[in-house]
Structure formats: C-alpha cells, structure tokens
Amino acid sequence: MNNEINNNIEVISNQNFDVDYFKEKKINFRIFKDKFFKYSTIAGALFISLLLAYILFYIARQGISSINWNFLTELPKPPGEIGGGVANAIVGTLIMILLASIIAIPVSIAIGVYLSEDKQTKLSYWVRTGLEILQGMPSISIGIVVYVWVVLQMGSFSGLSGGIALAIMMLPVIAKSTEETLKMVPYSLKEASMALGVPYYKTILKVVLPSGLSGILTGILIAVARIAGETAPLLFTSFGNPFMSADVMKPMNSLPLVIFNYASSPYKEWHNLAWGASFLLVLIILILNITAKIISRKWKIKF
Amino acid sequence: MRKLFSGDKIYRGILYASAFFLIVLLFGFFITFIFESSESLSKFGFGFITGTQWDPIDSQFGALPFLIGTLITSFLALIISFPLSLMIAVFLSEYFHKGFFHNIIKTAVELLAGIPSIVFGFWGLFVLVPVIRDFQTAIGIEAYGVGIFSSAIVLSIMIIPYTASISREVITMVPSDVKEAAYSLGATKYEVIRRIILPYSGSGIFAGALLALGRALGETMAVTMIIGNSNIMPTSIFSPGNTMASVIANEFTEATDSTYLSALIEIGLLLFIVTAFINLIGKYIIKKTARFS
Amino acid sequence: MENQVLNIENFSFYYGDSQALKDINLSINKNRVTAIMGPSGCGKTTLIRAINRMHELTENTRTEGSIKLYDENIYELDPIIVRRRIGMVFQKPNPFPTMNIYDNVIAGYNLNGIKLKKSEKDIIVEESLRKSALWGEVKDNLYKKGTFLSGGQQQRLCIARALAMKPEILLLDEPTSALDPKATAHIEELISELKNYVTMLIVTHNMGQAARISNDAVFLYLGELIEHGKTKKLFTTPQDKRTEEYLTGKFG
Ligand SMILES: Nc1ncnc2c1ncn2[C@@H]1O[C@H](COP(=O)(O)OP(=O)(O)OP(=O)(O)O)[C@@H](O)[C@H]1O
Ligand SMILES: [Mg+2]
Numbered sequence: 001m002n003n004e005i006n007n008n009i010e011v012i013s014n015q016n017f018d019v020d021y022f023k024e025k026k027i028n029f030r031i032f033k034d035k036f037f038k039y040s041t042i043a044g045a046l047f048i049s050l051l052l053a054y055i056l057f058y059i060a061r062q063g064i065s066s067i068n069w070n071f072l073t074e075l076p077k078p079p080g081e082i083g084g085g086v087a088n089a090i091v092g093t094l095i096m097i098l099l100a101s102i103i104a105i106p107v108s109i110a111i112g113v114y115l116s117e118d119k120q121t122k123l124s125y126w127v128r129t130g131l132e133i134l135q136g137m138p139s140i141s142i143g144i145v146v147y148v149w150v151v152l153q154m155g156s157f158s159g160l161s162g163g164i165a166l167a168i169m170m171l172p173v174i175a176k177s178t179e180e181t182l183k184m185v186p187y188s189l190k191e192a193s194m195a196l197g198v199p200y201y202k203t204i205l206k207v208v209l210p211s212g213l214s215g216i217l218t219g220i221l222i223a224v225a226r227i228a229g230e231t232a233p234l235l236f237t238s239f240g241n242p243f244m245s246a247d248v249m250k251p252m253n254s255l256p257l258v259i260f261n262y263a264s265s266p267y268k269e270w271h272n273l274a275w276g277a278s279f280l281l282v283l284i285i286l287i288l289n290i291t292a293k294i295i296s297r298k299w300k301i302k303f
Numbered sequence: 304m305r306k307l308f309s310g311d312k313i314y315r316g317i318l319y320a321s322a323f324f325l326i327v328l329l330f331g332f333f334i335t336f337i338f339e340s341s342e343s344l345s346k347f348g349f350g351f352i353t354g355t356q357w358d359p360i361d362s363q364f365g366a367l368p369f370l371i372g373t374l375i376t377s378f379l380a381l382i383i384s385f386p387l388s389l390m391i392a393v394f395l396s397e398y399f400h401k402g403f404f405h406n407i408i409k410t411a412v413e414l415l416a417g418i419p420s421i422v423f424g425f426w427g428l429f430v431l432v433p434v435i436r437d438f439q440t441a442i443g444i445e446a447y448g449v450g451i452f453s454s455a456i457v458l459s460i461m462i463i464p465y466t467a468s469i470s471r472e473v474i475t476m477v478p479s480d481v482k483e484a485a486y487s488l489g490a491t492k493y494e495v496i497r498r499i500i501l502p503y504s505g506s507g508i509f510a511g512a513l514l515a516l517g518r519a520l521g522e523t524m525a526v527t528m529i530i531g532n533s534n535i536m537p538t539s540i541f542s543p544g545n546t547m548a549s550v551i552a553n554e555f556t557e558a559t560d561s562t563y564l565s566a567l568i569e570i571g572l573l574l575f576i577v578t579a580f581i582n583l584i585g586k587y588i589i590k591k592t593a594r595f596s
Numbered sequence: 597m598e599n600q601v602l603n604i605e606n607f608s609f610y611y612g613d614s615q616a617l618k619d620i621n622l623s624i625n626k627n628r629v630t631a632i633m634g635p636s637g638c639g640k641t642t643l644i645r646a647i648n649r650m651h652e653l654t655e656n657t658r659t660e661g662s663i664k665l666y667d668e669n670i671y672e673l674d675p676i677i678v679r680r681r682i683g684m685v686f687q688k689p690n691p692f693p694t695m696n697i698y699d700n701v702i703a704g705y706n707l708n709g710i711k712l713k714k715s716e717k718d719i720i721v722e723e724s725l726r727k728s729a730l731w732g733e734v735k736d737n738l739y740k741k742g743t744f745l746s747g748g749q750q751q752r753l754c755i756a757r758a759l760a761m762k763p764e765i766l767l768l769d770e771p772t773s774a775l776d777p778k779a780t781a782h783i784e785e786l787i788s789e790l791k792n793y794v795t796m797l798i799v800t801h802n803m804g805q806a807a808r809i810s811n812d813a814v815f816l817y818l819g820e821l822i823e824h825g826k827t828k829k830l831f832t833t834p835q836d837k838r839t840e841e842y843l844t845g846k847f848g
Binding site: 030031033034037038040041042044045047048049051052053055056058059107110111113114115117118123124126127129130131132133134135136137138139140141143144145147148149168171175199200201202204225228229230231232235236239256259260263264271274275278281282285286289 | 310311313314317318319320321322323324325326328329331332335336339386387390391393394395398407408411412413414415417418419420421422423424425426428429430460463491492493494496514517518520521522523524528548551552555556567568571574575578579581582583586
Binding site: 478480481483484485486487488489490491494495498499502503 | 691692
C-alpha cells in the first residue's frame with residue numbers, strides 16, 4: 001500500500017495545475033451577498049410579524065368598541081337600530097363546541113389509543129392515511145356530507161348537524177395528539193402495572209392514559225381552537241338563526257356565521273357587531289392556544 | 304379470571320370499532336359524494352370540467368371558470384407566500400435559532416395559523432380590497448377591488464404558517480456536521496444555505512409547499528368574501544371570479560333543483576379528490592425525508 | 597524561524613464565562629505533523645477549532661491573544677479566507693450527502709463560487725483523490741454518492757475535499773476515532789505521506805497513533821499547554837509530571 005501512495009505522489013508532483021484565482025468572484029462581493037441575504041431574510045420575517053401585528057391591532061381597534069354588556073347579552077337588532085348584541089351566537093358557538101367535543105373526544109381518543117397499540121398493522125396504516133385525508137380535507141366538503149347525512153334526513157338545519165360537522169374536524173387533531181403522547185409513555189410503566197397483576201385494559205385506562213393526560217388535553221384544546229372559528233361547515237348545517245335558540249334540533253347561530261352574514265351586509269351597525277364578534281373569536285382562540293401551550297409545557301411528561 | 308379476560312376483550316373491541324369507524328366514515332364521504340353527484344356526473348360527463356357556462360336557470364353546468372379560478376388564486380398565493388415562508392424558516396433555523404427574536408417570529412407564525420379564515424376574509428374585504436381598488440384606479444383598469452388578485456394575497460398570508468413550519472423542521476434536520484464541513488471550506492452562511500441546506504432539505508420544503516397548496520385550494524370563507532363571486536371565466540388576475548369552494552359556499556343553500564345541487568356536490572367531489580391527493584403526496588414526502596436523515 | 601507557519605501567542609478562549617484555554621503559546625513548523633494530546637475535556641477541539649475560526653459558529657465564544665498564519669493575524673482576516681487556507685477534517689466522516697464523489701471533492705470551489713473549466717476540475721479531483729489514496733478505489737465510480745463509501749473511504753474523501761482547496765495547514769480532530777483498525781491504519785499512512793504537502797495538526801486520544809505519525813507533540817491539560825516538543829522526546833523523557841502521568845495512563 002505504501003508503494004501505491006508513493007507512486008501516486010510521483011504522478012502528482014509532475015503536474016502543475018495552479019488555479020487561476022482571478023476567475024474567482026471578488027470576496028467583497030460574496031460578503032456583500034451574504035449580508036444582503038441575511039438582512040432580506042430578517043426583513044421578510046419582520047414584515048410578516050408587522051403585518052400580523054397590524055391585522056390583530058386592526059381587529060382589536062374595530063372590535064373592542066363594540067364589546068360591552070349589551071353585545072354579550074342582547075340579540076341582534078333590525079338594521080338601522082343602534083345597539084344589539086350577539087348573545088345567541090355566543091350561546092350557539094358554545095353549544096356546538098360542547099356537542100362536537102362530546103361526540104369527538106371519546107372516538108378520537110380510542111382511535112389514538114388504537115394507533116399506539118397496533119403500530120404496524122394494515123388497519124392502522126389505513127387509519128393513519130384516513131386521518132391524514134381528514135386533516136387536509138377542505139372544511140366545506142365536511143359541510144356538504146353532513147348536510148346530506150343529517151340535514152336532509154332531519155328535514156331541517158340544526159345545531160346538532162353543526163356539532164357533528166365540527167366533531168369530524170376535531171377528530172384527526174385529537175387522535176394524532178393522543179397517539180403521539182402515548183408513544184412517549186415508556187413501556188416500563190406498562191410493565192410495572194402488568195407485573196402487579198393489573199389487567200391490560202385497566203393498565204391502559206388507569207396508568208397509561210392518565211400519564212399522557214396533558215398531551216391529550218393539549219390536543220383537545222388545539223382541536224377546539226381549530227373549530228371555534230370554522231364557518232364553512234356550518235353554512236349548510238347549523239345555518240344561523242337570528243333568534244336565541246338552545247334547541248339543537250333547530251337552526252343555530254354562531255360567531256363565525258355572524259361575521260359572515262353581517263360583514264356582507266350594507267349596515268354600519270352590523271359591521272360593528274361583526275368586528276366585535278371577530279375580536280371575541282380571535283381572543284377565544286388565542287386563550288385556547290395559550291392554555292394549550294402552558295399545559296403542554298407545565299405538565300410535560302418527564303420520565 | 305374470566306371476568307378480567309372479557310374486560311380485555313371489550314377493550315380490544317372498542318379500539319377496533321373506533322378504527323373501523325374512521326375507515327367507514329371516510330368511505331362514506333366518498334360514496335356520498337359519488338352518489339349525490341351522480342346525476343351531474345352522468346348528465347354532463349367530462350363536459351362538466353371543460354364547460355365554461357355556469358347557468359343554473361338554464362340548467363347549464365360547466366365548472367371550468369371555477370377550476371381556473373381555484374388554480375390561479377392558489378398558485379398565485381403559493382408564489383407570493385413561498386419566499387416569505389422560506390425566509391421565516393431560514394430566520395428561525397439558521398439566523399436566530401433561539402432567543403428573543405426567535406420567539407417573537409415563532410409566536411407570530413403560530414398566531415397567524417390561529418386566526419380564523421372568516422376573520423381574514425373580513426379584514427381583507429375592509430382593508431385590503433380598498434387598497435387594491437385604489438391601485439387598480441391608479442393603473443387605469445376596471446376598479447373592482449374584489450377579485451382573484453385580492454383573494455390570492457389574503458390566501459398567501461394565510462398559508463405562510465404551513466410552508467414555514469414544515470420548512471423550518473426539515474432545515475433543522477440538516478446535520479450540523481455537514482454544515483460545518485461547508486464552513487470549513489470557506490463558504491459564507493449564504494453559500495451554505497444556498498448550496499448545502501436547501502438542496503438537502505429541498506424535498507421536505509417542496510412537501511411543505513404542497514401542503515400549503517392543499518390548504519389554499521380548499522380554503523373557503525376568506526376567498527368567498529373577497530373574490531367577487533362572478534361565474535364567468537376570469538379574463539385577468541384582477542377579474543372577479545369564483546373558486547370551487549367559494550361557489551359551493553355561495554350557492555349551496557340556493558340550489559333548489561336536484562341537478563343544480565348535484566352539480567355543486569360534483570365540484571365538492573373534485574375538491575375532495577384533489578386535496579386528498581395533494582395531502583397524501585405531501586405527507587409521504589415528509590415521511591421519507593424524516594427517514595432519510 | 598521562517599519555517600514557522602503558525603504562531604499562537606498568549607491565546608485564551610472562553611465559552612461564556614468559563615475559560616477553556618489559558619494563555620496558550622505554540623508555534624508550528626512547516627510540513628510537520630503535530631499531535632495534540634490530553635485527557636477528555638482539556639480543550640483540544642477548542643484549540644483547533646479556534647485556529648480556523650470555526651468556533652465562531654458557536655454562540656457566546658470569545659478569544660484573547662493572537663494566532664498568526666505566517667505574519668497575518670487570522671482574527672484580522674475574513675473568516676472565509678482563513679478557513680480556506682486552513683482546512684479541517686472532522687471526527688465523524690461528513691461527506692455532503694446530496695453530492696456525488698466528484699462534486700464532494702470539488703465542493704470547496706463550488707461553495708466559494710470559483711468557476712473552473714471542466715478540465716481544471718478534473719485535474720483537481722484526480723490530484724486530490726490521489727493524494728488521499730482514494731483514487732484507485734473510486735475512479736470508476738466518481739459520479740456515485742459519497743455516502744455509499746465505507747467509513748474509512750468517506751474519511752479519505754473528506755481529506756481529499758480539504759486538500760483540494762490547497763490549504764497551508766490541515767487540522768484533523770480525532771480523524772480515526774470513528775473508524776475500524778484497518779481504515780485507521782490506512783489514514784495513518786496517508787497522514788505520514790501528506791506532510792510533504794501540508795502542515796498538519798492532529799488531535800488524537802491514541803498515544804500509539806501520536807507516536808507513529810507525528811513529529812511533534814503537544815500535551816494539554818485543563819486548558820493549559822503543559823508541554824510541547826519532539827514527539828520522541830516528549831514520549832521518552834517528559835519534562836512535566838502531568839505529561840508523564842498521562843502517558844502512563846494515570847488519567848484520560
Ligand atoms: N459549546 C460549548 N459550550 C460551553 N462549553 C464547552 C463547549 N464546548 C466545549 N466546552 C467545554 O470546554 C472544555 C474543552 O472542551 P473540548 O471539546 O475542547 O475538549 P476536548 O479536549 O476536545 O475533549 P474530547 O477529548 O472529549 O474531545 C470542556 O470543559 C467542555 O465542557
Ligand atoms: Mg474533542
């Protein structure tokens with residue numbers, strides 16, 4: 001081997017191939033390009049943040065003046081009359097979120113648990129694919145299907161159908177976060193419980209799920225934040241209702257629907273109500289997201 | 304002992320039931336779309352996609368204007384948002400990978416993802432549309448304000464978080480020893496980003512753009528409020544138009560006869576298939592990228 | 597004296613508030629291999645990364661004193677020039693995974709935006725691969741990905757990549773610690789040959805390796821330079837008790 005190297009070296013020393021460094025780009029130009037790129041990147045990132053700040057500020061400025069006691073407790077007034085509120089929409093939003101959560105949480109947690117148990121089966125592959133399709137599905141498609149399944153069968157728009165549509169949107173979010181969380185629960189914890197003679201299902205229910213609680217809770221909050229502002233699936237399910245109604249079998253109003261209907265109206269008062277509703281909605285979503293963050297940070301599973 | 308055993312059985316039963324439920328749900332979606340649009344499918348056939356006339360009174364249903372409207376708004380939005388998303392990803396992963404500025408930009412992007420579509424639409428209608436209208440007046444074209452261009456701008460802001468967060472993730476996965484090798488040869492940071500990091504994470508960034516595109520294609524409310532809801536073929540990027548999602552949102556509750564409803568649902572079917580396809584490809588690429596590193 | 601390539605004077609290094617190198621003085625002669633030894637955590641990596649300013653990629657680092665390449669203080673030059681003149685080989689082989697073997701070798705030129713004719717590139721690639729004793733093994737597979745090579749071949753590819761830039765000094769940080777004995781022997785041989793072209797500083801934990809391949813040796817302990825001299829002399833008659841303890845395996 002030594003010989004091989006020595007031979008190579010002889011070959012090399014006979015060659016002369018000094019590079020013509022004049023062809024090189026000026027070093028100052030390269031440094032300039034480097035700086036230029038850095039500052040454009042910073043400018044781009046700054047631009048987006050400022051734009052966001054502007055949008056948030058605008059919504060807050062327009063919305064905050066509309067929010068008062070009447071806004072929260074009264075019904076909308078006919079066009080031309082000053083005042084009025086969106087109490088029915090707030091109630092409707094809360095009812096439908098609750099409904100959606102009741103429907104979605106048990107099923108999606110069960111799906112998440114299933115995925116964490118059967119990691120590599122055919123069924124779990126299809127379930128994962130299904131969740132991915134569902135997650136990326138335009139919300140309006142969900143509205144169409146729920147319209148066909150529920151509204152047409154019931155013969156009327158209803159809060160219930162709205163809740164079902166929103167539940168379908170929550171499903172992939174909670175299922176995924178449950179799966180991810182349970183994956184991080186160490187096997188030794190399961191073993192410890194099983195070794196005490198606790199049956200498997202009780203081990204999962206009493207040991208594994210509780211230790212992943214914060215992750216699942218975070219997933220639920222994020223899912224709620226995601227559906228709180230959804231409008232498209234409600235257009236032809238809960239439809240909207242100018243009156244106060246807590247009857248889930250009847251059409252029901254919601255904050256996003258208020259924004260949509262009032263924003264496209266020609267009345268200034270209604271625009272103000274829509275700004276108020278926008279601000280309230282953004283605030284709710286912000287609080288949900290922050291809570292989710294705090295929970296996942298504070299209760300992070302440490303093993 | 305017997306009792307415990309059956310507990311485990313019930314447990315497995317419930318898990319299987321929920322897993323099957325999801326599959327059945329999605330299958331049901333698909334069947335419902337096909338079934339409910341069958342009238343339109345059989346009546347118009349391929350002409351549904353190529354027809355340019357959408358006239359419910361005449362029972363004429365050609366969806367091409369909406370397909371075009373969807374493609375233009377989505378791709379325009381992607382073109383506008385892509386460089387900005389990439390800048391944010393590079394900013395967060397290479398220039399400020401922790402600390403005050405990192406947190407600010409990261410929070411901003413997360414907030415952006417949280418603002419509901421309807422609020423973006425409302426803001427766009429009242430703030431952006433007047434600006435675009437002034438601009439159109441200034442350059443001397445018909446000043447609608449609303450239209451494809453305005454929608455694309457609002458969409459582009461809305462989809463930034465998708466490309467940015469996925470790009471950031473894949474850029475962070477570039478091994479630091481590979482980057483160090485490039486620095487040790489005398490490369491500037493820009494050169495390392497341009498010639499090492501971007502080629503390495505290219506497919507992941509592409510997947511991020513794909514997922515953002517999927518979002519843009521299906522995005523409904525913001526577009527519905529801003530695009531101008533015109534059913535004729537757009538003639539320029541400033542024309543008012545409609546997208547597949549926005550025409551459904553606008554006309555679904557007005558569709559009284561069965562052909563009309565069926566035609567709208569066929570648009571929904573197309574949207575469903577296209578977005579499902581784009582998402583699965585995007586996710587597949589991301590999975591492969593994650594394994595590669 | 598004019599034989600001195602590198603002159604490290606009163607050099608101290610800090611990670612934030614903690615001092616990793618204390619007042620180092622060291623001069624390196626041309627075309628010699630200097631081994632840097634010392635127990636884990638004594639600052640070997642820190643020292644050689646400071647020599648081509650790679651430490652600037654780590655946040656919160658600070659240096660005092662000077663490092664001179666011939667007469668120029670490297671801290672007054674632009675880091676991208678310094679790094680081109682002082683090449684580096686890392687502990688773990690790190691060929692560019694997106695590039696084939698040919699592009700890996702010529703990567704330094706491409707990265708630096710130096711436009712070369714294909715014929716010039718061909719010469720540089722062949723020359724560098726021959727110098728790193730890899731040419732025979734890869735000359736038929738130049739357009740295959742570098743990551744398909746064995747660990748030892750990858751490391752020689754990385755050496756070729758560094759040599760292609762014609763560095764005046766080559767820094768090697770435990771270049772064989774991730775390799776098997778056979779690949780290690782191959783690299784050691786290579787280093788012995790390469791000193792005809794380039795001055796080398798090599799960090800190694802392996803005293804046998806230091807004895808086999810180096811002309812001079814440096815012993816670092818807790819951030820201080822304890823001893824520097826001809827390898828033979830340092831191994832046979834160490835001046836400092838700590839060097840002796842290290843060499844006889846008392847710590848590290
Ligand atoms: N990025 C860093 N931040 C803070 N301290 C560091 C950093 N890198 C190294 N140190 C500290 O500096 C000292 C020297 O580290 P260095 O990596 O240079 O040691 P070394 O001699 O190369 O060790 P080894 O033989 O294990 O590679 C150590 O005490 C280490 O903890
Ligand atoms: Mg080290």
